[in-house]
Amino acid sequence: MKSLKTILYILLAGLALTGSGCSDEFFDTAPSGDLTDAEAFASTKNIDALVNGTLRYLMETSTSQDNPGYGAILLTRDAMADDAIPRDGVYGFRDSYPYKDPFDNTTRRALFFWSFQYKVIDNANNILAKTDAAAGTDADKKYLKGQAYALRAFVYLNLVRQYQFTYSKDKTAKAVPIYIEPSTPSTAGKPRATVEEVYSQVIADLTQAETLLAGFKRSVKNRPDVNVVKGLLARTYLTQQKWDLAAAKAAEARSGYPVMEASQYLQGFNDVTNPEWIWGHPQKADQNLGGASFFAYIDVTPASGYRSIMPDPYFRALFDNADIRKSLFEVVTTASDPMYRWIKYKKFVDKTDKSGNIPLMRSSEMALIEAESKARLHDLAGAVTALNLVRVKRNLPAAAAANFDEIGLIDEIIRERRRELWGEGFRLDDILRLQQAVVRKETTETVKIGTADVLLKGHYVRVFPDNSPLVANSPYYLFPIPVNEINTNPNL
């Protein structure tokens, strides 16, 4: 009996000891879905994952269904301009259209546009600061840094054009803060840099990237390579009105990416394999965001969904009948269809598994940059040649330089940009760059349905929220710095 008791005590003591683990290993736990920062930057392989993740973040992160990553910026740029109209009553961009949002700096869109782009910048800054110390080959390090520079420049170029008027209006105006070092717990917010300073940063980053990415063969078309970098340079120079540089870089950028054939224009703009896509973001079904995707708003062909972004009837009038692009318009004449009396523009058609790819840079844009730059350099023949690269592939007769004066040709090239790039997020930028007003007119166009002449649907907001007319260089065209930044950054 006594011995039994003693055995029990000893047993208990043993149990107490085994259960009492309190050495440091006992407390070792690790998250299953995260890497520590040391692990993330241990090797070029991991850093490559960071580039891959950052690209996905840029394209796909969303805080709400109507903010599908960079696609939301593309859509907002068209919704706030003239050639596209968010269909009445449809969720998504109906508040951007009347300049309520993101103009209001308290809105979630205002916060989203700002924060997600700066997160991409910080990830790029970390890659630039930490890649040299990682394990891996020098070539890999060069390419990773080149991609990081390109991404950083891409975002700063967006920011400077979204948050301040164009370069040629006032390059000393305060734009956005510049960060080129990784943020730490003690980093303070930076003041707004001038438009000029941001452009200098963009040029510097792109120049670095151009060097570092020489020889980089990407495996997926969402990676910025040297062509993408040249294209970004072309866009930058175009805005800076450095016409010769813009023309040269645009020509280099589209090297190897022939303008697509007319028939390919009808394929739905959903696949990076298109020969003229220089840069695009593929999608896969397992990261398909459903309602929160670029295509959920821009593709008006499905039987249900938001199907929000419609063309203005006046935009349709910009096309010749022979233009292959005109065949994509369809007036909805079924009264029970929610799009009744709207025109559908079937340029974008999502894939069946909803994995439509996002176009980011095409040869046509580069050709048109070249054309515009040459026209402004008074090289009308060169300009028309570049313009015809696009025109003939759209089933239009080649234009002749003799038929245009310089201003007339530039106008035609801008119109060609509108026709070619609709829905790809260029229009608001062009209006700001050209310092023009958005022109929205009520449509008077009718369509015969049966025997009746039925009025088409068009622009329904044609003034600013304060009922003043749409004018050039209005702050309503800019994105606001969100109230959260103003509240937390005393140095702004």
Place this chain on the structure above:
Amino acid sequence: MKTKLLACLAVLLALVSHSYAQDKRVTGTVTQEDTQQALAGVSVLIKETGRSTYTDADGRFAILVKPEERTLIFTYVGFDKQEAAITDAPVNISLRSASNTLNEVLVVAYGTANKTTYTGSASVVNAEQIQRQQVSTLSRSLQGLAPGVQSIASAGQPGSDATLRIRGIGSVNASSTPLYVVDGVPFSGNINAISPNDVQSITVLKDASASALYGSRGANGVVIITSKQGKLNTKPQVSLNASTGLSSRAVADYGFVNTQQYFELEWEALRNNQLDQGKTAALAAQYATNELVSTLKINPFGTAYPNPVGLDGKLVAGAVPLWNDDWAESLSRTGIRNELSLGISGGSADSKYFVSGGYLSDKGFIVASGFQRFNTRVNYNTRVNNWFEAGLNVTASSTSQDSPPQTDSSQGNFANFPRLVSNIYPVYERNADGSYKLDENGNRIYDFGNYRPSSAATGNNLLGGADLNKYSSKNDALTFRGNIQLNIANGLKLKSSLNADYNSRLGHSYTNPILGTGVSGGGSVSKSSARGLGYTFNNLLSYTFDLAANHFDLLGGQEVYNYNTSSLSGSRSNFGFADKDEPAAASLLNSFSGSSDNYKLASFLGKIDYNFDGRYYFSASFRRDGSSRFSADSRWGNFWSFGASWNAKSESFLQDAGWLNSLSFKGSYGAQGNDNLGSYYAYRGLYSIYNSLGNAGLISSRLPTPGLKWETNLNLNIGTDFALFDNRLSGSFEVYNRSSKDLLFSRPLSPSLGFTDIDDNIGSLKNTGFEGNLQVSPVRNKVFRWDLGVNFGHYKNKITKLPQKEIIAGAIGQLGSTKKLTVGSSVYDFYIREWAGVDPANGKPLWYKDVISSGQVTGRTTTSVFADASQYFQGSALPDLYGGVTNNFRYRNFSLSAVLAYNLGGKILDLDEVMISHNGEGIGRTWSADILDRWTPEHTSTDVPRLSTIATNWNSISTRFLYNATYARLKNVNLGYDLPGALAKRIGVKDVRVFASGENLVTLFGHDGLDPEQAVDGVTFYRYPAQKTFSFGLNLSF
């Protein structure tokens, strides 16, 4: 650490003495006379020699007596002293309570205590109070019953838990939820898995003295749930409870405009927008008349009226709506609640048991919602011999919750859907003449409204999908509490226990491919499974002894807690076949993921309870915790408390005061912790794995905070308990000061840094308050008895230190922030724009705005631009006073009880109202009847702005939607009849009680349409409103 423990065990072994001589062993049990509850800690003194012992947790004692020792004296504070002669038979004693309310035995941290002399602060809700309420989860049973406990059942979903806040808000970014302790050990499962019928008592520990022994987890208070036990030396007793009830919506919804009004109003909005675009009045009216039907996409007036609203903005003569559907009614039903439970308890001289089983089905009033529970329990305790005891509690439960989406602004929210889709749209498809379209079987066809504008849930009809879709979650839980106890010597015990909570959750959501939102993707299904296992292993050594009039209880030990959770989830879409809802039948894989986490805690703890002569009580406790949530540098923390109480009634100068039954005073101070920072790895800098396009991906997710540690609460409590006039008036009153330091804050960063915030221990806050309760028995005789109780609590929450001047907080998704934290303000002070009415000149909404000249605010003006308006503090969401009023009447065999919960003061921000308030831009969305009062050139004195199809922001967050939160709710009424004993005996049973019970029958609140029982932060979120339930039932025992 291990050497420490060895030393400890060596002492333990050394203490083992074998001094049992050939003396006679006397055993027995001590119970409370009226409740038959075992009394622990009763002093058992041998009159002749002064030697003594104490009863154990089961009220048992054993002592060896010499032949000359003949009489035992039983003394226990608050009870009448009793003597008993020593015989050969067991000495079973019932002590008569000197008071009915104050002598409750409390289950407290690692033991029990007598309420009168307990140095800590605790409230108890007993089995009887729990059983009167027909609630499906225990967390809902505390409202209005436990002073100082704010219980808010913010959702009506059956089986959903109430939010509990004990003595205010101790944390900002970490959890403010109390620790649940079930049968002595922190619980790692779902509270709704425990059947309320199995529960003997719930003790809420509120101050440091009571909860510091729970160390790094005790800061937000502790809720101790103790299950029923059998009784020694009792025959088996069977008790059967059955009830059935019907439930419906507790508070009527807002008023909405009818079809005619809707059309005329939307016409006006269209017309006004055209005026704003520069059209003449005539052209604008023409436009509105022509475009109205194509804007709303429906014409309920039929093809005879293609333009139902004329140029005058009025419905044309003769037009009548061809249908009057009601989405809210369609999505509601009469809920049904059925509950059945069976318990068997009893005990022999050495063992006792309680075995139970139960079934609950609670179908909510919103279609597709419900909760089901099967549960079973075995509690068994035995004494093998005089030195070895063992106990085992095992429970198994299986719950199944059908919980359709119900708490956000999405279209899928069943509670909110009727507030999205206006009643101008039919629920079932209609022909042009208004008659129902029928399918080939003659059935009505759900109208999914592919034509509806997206503000009216295009392509969605939740009713149509409700029977086809699935929102189910099943939980299987096993809990195990096992202990062995060695009685080493008189008063010296070693208790080791191994306790485990196992949970397995299976989630299954299915969207059908035939009707509704799932059509375009061919339907979708997601399934998830999560396994959680938490175990606690502890070894506790306790020693109780007396030195003259000094009584000591010592406890020391060690504890390890380990929690592991592992989950996997996946979803597929594109079903090829109807009637199949498992992933196996879907053709496209959308996602598959899984993760696991571990959380570990190692602790050492000790406490001392001391009293002198039953008059002066002191206690001290200490716990040292190491937690895996923190880095090695800040892993270990110390938590402690001191408390004292004075039993004034036992003083000689009060002993003769016959009017005074008891009086005691107490005070305590100590530190508890809160390590529940929301993440298990909050101190690390992390990159989230964010794979893309089939390749590895990463994205930065948080900045590191290496020194991160727990929040500490410093708690001061002072209180008194009293009973007067033969206990007809009794009560307690306590004041407290609860200071939280090293608060975890998400310190906001400039978003341009790439991070919106960083977690840090910076800041302090303070909750000061009082609480109390008063029990009166105005009538107390054999025929009629009336007991009235009032309890109340009040606290002020104040931020005393912040990392920066102010922090904007309380973001509500898309709607913006609602709070601002500054030193001196409260965590739940509203900081929002101030509504200044509608501009009589143009009908635009106005908000106040500061006039600032040279950096100084010099005055106020108004603005119609929402973003430009200034934000101001607008009062707190926290109530001034909250609590409950209880009434119990007994007349002969009838009894009636009522619990009224009240909340006085505080503000509530009604965002539900925002959902139905628009000025014409929410085309097709349900429209509040308030809009009928909108501004027009003829009606300029109003606070509803002019209509337009462009948003004006008037329905953004402002004081326009801020209301006084004062309300009272009749939580429970229970009318019962006990069959007279003789009659019961004739039909062969012991007790029979039939009852009718009502939950939430009456709600008094000043703002129509809103259910006032919302979140602690005072912001509504389109939740499933509370239900009222009316039930009948039967309790039977034999």
